[in-house]
Amino acid sequence: MDTVFKGEHLFPGHLGQFFIILAFGSALFSTISYFFATTNKNPLDRSWHLMGRIGFMANSVSVVGIGVCLFYIIYNNLFEYHYAWAHSSKTLPVYYIISSYWEGQEGSFWLWAFWQAVLGNVLLWKARSWENPVMTVVGLSQTLLTSMLIGVELLGNRVGSSPFILLRQAIEAPIFKSSEYLQFIKDGNGLNPLLQNYWMVIHPPTLFLGFASMIIPFAYAIAGLWTKNYKGWVQPAISYSLFSVMVLGTGIIMGSFWAYESLNFNGFWAWDPVENASVIPWLTLIAAVHVLIVYKNTGHAYFTATFLVLISFILVLYASFLTRSGILGETSVHAFTDLGMFWHLVVDVIIFLGIAVTLVVLRWKDLPISKKDEETYSREFWMFVGAVFLGLSCFHLVIVTSIPVWNAMFGTKLAPPTEPIRFYNVFQSGFAFVITLLAGFTQFLKYKKTDTTRFFITSIIYFVFAALVTALIVYVTGIYHNHWIFILVVLGAVYSVLANAKILADVLKGKVKLAGSAVAHIGFGLLLIGAVIAAGTSKVVSVNNSGMVEVAGFDKVANVRENIMLYKNEPVSMGGYKVTYIGDSLAMPNHYFKVDYKRLDAQGKITEEFVLKPNAQANAKMGLVATPDTKHYLFHDLYTHVTAAPIKGEESMQGGAAHEETNDDKNYDPPVVHEVAIGDTIRYRDGLIVLKALDKDAKVQNIPLAQNDISVGAKLEIITHGITYKSEPVFMIKGGSGFDFARKVDDAGLKLRFSKIIPQNNKVEITVYQQPESKKAYIVMKAIDFPYINFFWSGTIIMVIGFLLSIFRRNKELKAI
Amino acid sequence: MKKGSVFGLIVIAIAIAIIISSYSNTSTYATFKEAKDSQAELHVVGHLDKKKQLFYDPAKDANYFSFFMTDSKGQECKVVFTGTKPQDFERSEQIVLTGQMTGSEFHASKILMKCPSKYTQDKLDEKEYKAKPATI
Numbered sequence: 001m002d003t004v005f006k007g008e009h010l011f012p013g014h015l016g017q018f019f020i021i022l023a024f025g026s027a028l029f030s031t032i033s034y035f036f037a038t039t040n041k042n043p044l045d046r047s048w049h050l051m052g053r054i055g056f057m058a059n060s061v062s063v064v065g066i067g068v069c070l071f072y073i074i075y076n077n078l079f080e081y082h083y084a085w086a087h088s089s090k091t092l093p094v095y096y097i098i099s100s101y102w103e104g105q106e107g108s109f110w111l112w113a114f115w116q117a118v119l120g121n122v123l124l125w126k127a128r129s130w131e132n133p134v135m136t137v138v139g140l141s142q143t144l145l146t147s148m149l150i151g152v153e154l155l156g157n158r159v160g161s162s163p164f165i166l167l168r169q170a171i172e173a174p175i176f177k178s179s180e181y182l183q184f185i186k187d188g189n190g191l192n193p194l195l196q197n198y199w200m201v202i203h204p205p206t207l208f209l210g211f212a213s214m215i216i217p218f219a220y221a222i223a224g225l226w227t228k229n230y231k232g233w234v235q236p237a238i239s240y241s242l243f244s245v246m247v248l249g250t251g252i253i254m255g256s257f258w259a260y261e262s263l264n265f266n267g268f269w270a271w272d273p274v275e276n277a278s279v280i281p282w283l284t285l286i287a288a289v290h291v292l293i294v295y296k297n298t299g300h301a302y303f304t305a306t307f308l309v310l311i312s313f314i315l316v317l318y319a320s321f322l323t324r325s326g327i328l329g330e331t332s333v334h335a336f337t338d339l340g341m342f343w344h345l346v347v348d349v350i351i352f353l354g355i356a357v358t359l360v361v362l363r364w365k366d367l368p369i370s371k372k373d374e375e376t377y378s379r380e381f382w383m384f385v386g387a388v389f390l391g392l393s394c395f396h397l398v399i400v401t402s403i404p405v406w407n408a409m410f411g412t413k414l415a416p417p418t419e420p421i422r423f424y425n426v427f428q429s430g431f432a433f434v435i436t437l438l439a440g441f442t443q444f445l446k447y448k449k450t451d452t453t454r455f456f457i458t459s460i461i462y463f464v465f466a467a468l469v470t471a472l473i474v475y476v477t478g479i480y481h482n483h484w485i486f487i488l489v490v491l492g493a494v495y496s497v498l499a500n501a502k503i504l505a506d507v508l509k510g511k512v513k514l515a516g517s518a519v520a521h522i523g524f525g526l527l528l529i530g531a532v533i534a535a536g537t538s539k540v541v542s543v544n545n546s547g548m549v550e551v552a553g554f555d556k557v558a559n560v561r562e563n564i565m566l567y568k569n570e571p572v573s574m575g576g577y578k579v580t581y582i583g584d585s586l587a588m589p590n591h592y593f594k595v596d597y598k599r600l601d602a603q604g605k606i607t608e609e610f611v612l613k614p615n616a617q618a619n620a621k622m623g624l625v626a627t628p629d630t631k632h633y634l635f636h637d638l639y640t641h642v643t644a645a646p647i648k649g650e651e652s653m654q655g656g657a658a659h660e661e662t663n664d665d666k667n668y669d670p671p672v673v674h675e676v677a678i679g680d681t682i683r684y685r686d687g688l689i690v691l692k693a694l695d696k697d698a699k700v701q702n703i704p705l706a707q708n709d710i711s712v713g714a715k716l717e718i719i720t721h722g723i724t725y726k727s728e729p730v731f732m733i734k735g736g737s738g739f740d741f742a743r744k745v746d747d748a749g750l751k752l753r754f755s756k757i758i759p760q761n762n763k764v765e766i767t768v769y770q771q772p773e774s775k776k777a778y779i780v781m782k783a784i785d786f787p788y789i790n791f792f793w794s795g796t797i798i799m800v801i802g803f804l805l806s807i808f809r810r811n812k813e814l815k816a817i
Numbered sequence: 818m819k820k821g822s823v824f825g826l827i828v829i830a831i832a833i834a835i836i837i838s839s840y841s842n843t844s845t846y847a848t849f850k851e852a853k854d855s856q857a858e859l860h861v862v863g864h865l866d867k868k869k870q871l872f873y874d875p876a877k878d879a880n881y882f883s884f885f886m887t888d889s890k891g892q893e894c895k896v897v898f899t900g901t902k903p904q905d906f907e908r909s910e911q912i913v914l915t916g917q918m919t920g921s922e923f924h925a926s927k928i929l930m931k932c933p934s935k936y937t938q939d940k941l942d943e944k945e946y947k948a949k950p951a952t953i
Contacts, residue, residue: 373820388828396835403843414843415860418915418926423842427835563901565879643901644875780879780901 007182008080013164016069023062024146030055031139038132060117070163079185082170083163089190099195102204105339106163113145115212133223141215144348161339199258210248211316216240218313225359230368239810241289246803248282253796271424273328276401277319285312287390294380297447300370301384310356321345327404377452379445386438393431429485436492439521440499466495482536489532497525513809520802523795530791541575541783563643568777570721581779590615593779612640636787644780668769675763687720698730709734714754729754749776849894852918861914863888873902898925
């Protein structure tokens with residue numbers, strides 16, 4: 001007999017599971033109906049079409065239903081569900097519940113399906129004559145996506161992974177034999193602190209909207225091949241591709257901003273396989289946009305345009321296979337682990353690849369491939385060349401990122417390059433140079449035929465000008481210390497910016513419709529300039545070369561010592577600043593460390609002072625998850641990042657004053673006893689202690705004094721590292737016995753006792769306990785300076801504006817047809 | 818010859834160049850013995866020897882961390898990492914080091930570790946630690 005478990009809320013899970021099955025079933029139904037609606041020869045029979053629509057709408061409702069059930073479960077902390085237990089906790093703020101959706105694979109598949117449902121509804125409304133074939137493809141994609149969520153056993157294999165699986169089903173543990181096991185599950189595991197960042201609330205939805213929207217150009221291309229309407233799909237595909245490129249690009253840069261802010265990737269871009277996986281389809285789709293425009297304007301490059309559109313979506317699926325199947329394993333920190341969906345994901349890629357290849361082969365003879373060669377001095381030829389180079393850049397990323405795939409396929413044991421960042425930077429810079437150069441001079445060419453003399457004069461004038469500007473930039477930023485290829489990238493990018501600025505200037509004279517591309521190219525150029533300079537000249541400020549104790553064998557380590565040790569209240573000079581760790585504070589769940597920065601001029605006067613508060617998660621369970629704090633200047637950012645520190649666990653937070661009286665002498669060096677008179681000075685390792693006066697009326701809290709009792713306080717002044725503290729330990733005679741009340745000066749690492757009065761020679765005895773170096777409060781931190789990063793961000797914004805303008809323009813053309 | 822074909826050939830040439838240079842830039846997963854023999858920078862997979870001491874004392878040097886690792890062939894070696902001790906290092910189940918042999922010590926420039934996740938105890942998560950920041 002099954003055990004009846006107490007306190008479980010099974011209804012939301014059952015409802016959610018029902019919605020999953022319904023979503024899968026209705027998507028499949030919609031796909032089949034749309035398929036027959038497309039192949040149906042009788043234009044008056046609209047029944048298949050209507051059934052397809054109903055199926056898709058039912059799917060949309062179910063997908064929303066899944067989301068609502070999941071939200072209900074997480075919001076109400078129903079930890080009997082594995083998803084809630086694994087990704088949330090009671091203390092998680094409501095707005096981060098959203099983030100917990102994409103900490104797990106199931107939630108991120110749901111997000112993808114959700115966006116695809118939304119976009120599908122846009123198509124129901126907008127696609128008109130294209131609806132049937134296009135929605136067949138979208139429906140198929142939706143069917144496969146929802147199948148990832150099913151999580152039922154089929155022929156001994158689990159198909160998909162459901163977010164509604166119960167904790168006791170997911171994990172085997174003796175505790176689940178008890179019918180009251182829920183009493184012991186007090187809280188969930190909580191959200192990974194790295195995801196508790198506002199960028200993590202908006203970055204994944206944007207990225208997934210970008211991924212999801214790439215089905216639309218793909219679906220149009222397939223529909224065109226399928227229904228033999230070879231030309232009609234191009235115009236809508238341009239608009240939707242521009243949308244995808246814009247959204248996906250924004251999403252990628254948001255992720256980059258998050259990486260930059262949290263320093264989890266040591267900068268804004270680290271060529272992590274997960275990052276690469278998101279750029280790969282972006283590169284091919286941006287190439288596709290260009291070639292589609294070439295085809296629309298000249299009739300050339302039809303096959304290339306189709307190929308790029310098709311491959312882009314297949315690369316989206318391939319990227320999701322890379323990041324979700326666990327295959328990246330040893331090469332990436334950020335990929336999901338396998339949920340047993342390896343082959344499911346492979347099948348997904350193969351189905352769409354198979355459809356695309358089959359249709360292209362079947363229709364090959366009919367394709368409107370132009371037999372003429374393009375003119376050398378025509379815009380279309382060079383746009384085409386540019387697109388091919390974008391494709392090559394993508395090819396390079398795919399080849400290297402897929403190393404674990406090659407290993408799995410061929411049984412090799414290749415490892416990724418040992419210095420991946422440098423490796424990718426150098427390679428991709430070569431492509432970036434060619435591409436930006438093309439994005440520059442192609443602007444001076446016209447479609448079909450151009451006057452060559454004029455073209456050469458203009459492009460050379462601009463090139464010389466760009467070279468001058470580049471020389472200036474290179475000189476000012478010091479980028480010439482790096483690999484020469486980065487200078488070329490800056491040159492190309494500057495050229496691209498200038499050439500497009502000229503086009504933009506022409507726009508003001510009336511050629512308004514060209515504004516979009518010019519603005520987008522300018523943005524892209526600025527983005528590259530910012531990226532190259534920031535990455536190329538960022539430097540660690542906290543280089544440690546003072547006060548180190550040599551460790552045996554240490555000098556053999558060639559690396560620069562980038563972490564610096566700061567004891568509390570002991571200033572250290574670092575890269576033009578005087579840096580002091582001045583204290584810490586707790587604001588659950590974060591442990592903030594205050595670091596004071598001072599810039600002094602020659603006379604020692606303070607010219608600038610600010611406090612940065614890098615933090616670390618104080619939750620003992622999670623260890624040190626550090627978040628940096630940044631001082632933003634217009635032309636550079638200064639990062640401070642705590643890399644090691646004694647983290648206060650939960651116990652010590654509740655501790656505090658109550659533990660004051662316990663014997664903690666073991667935390668100090670052996671005490672040193674000093675006999676002093678008023679005005680005498682005691683020297684200790686870090687400074688001086690002066691006995692200022694004796695206070696005859698010293699009071700100790702909660703201890704009333706009787707007639708004959710005596711209580712004396714020693715007014716002490718402690719001067720250490722230029723800071724003065726006051727302290728007053730107390731000596732007391734009560735009921736004939738002597739007591740003393742020690743006082744601590746935590747900031748100076750001291751404990752002081754007034755241990756005896758020696759009336760004979762008018763002296764008192766002060767016992768000094770000082771903390772050993774290792775027990776003193778300290779942090780180990782790293783400071784990094786990123787110059788000119790604002791070019792990168794502003795370039796992004798300008799590029800997005802350019803895309804928007806282009807979308808408006810292409811939409812107008814769409815309506816004009 | 819048509820311009821298109823010339824361009825096509827150039828593209829194919831570049832593609833081949835990409836494959837070859839990428840291949841020559843890959844490193845290999847190796848053992849400590851191979852690392853010692855080759856003296857090249859490569860990846861070593863293994864696990865932490867939890868019986869031996871982990872050394873990290875920020876008071877002495879905040880950039881020196883050493884431990885002992887056993888590679889896949891069972892050979893043990895002292896590893897030195899120029900940086901801070903990664904959190905939860907003791908709990909790691911598998912470590913991937915990037916670096917090279919210097920004398921009898923392996924000097925790691927990057928540590929990638931897998932440890933039982935604190936968030937989902939039935940799964941593994943990974944963390945990566947680099948000795949150097951992102952530089953071009």
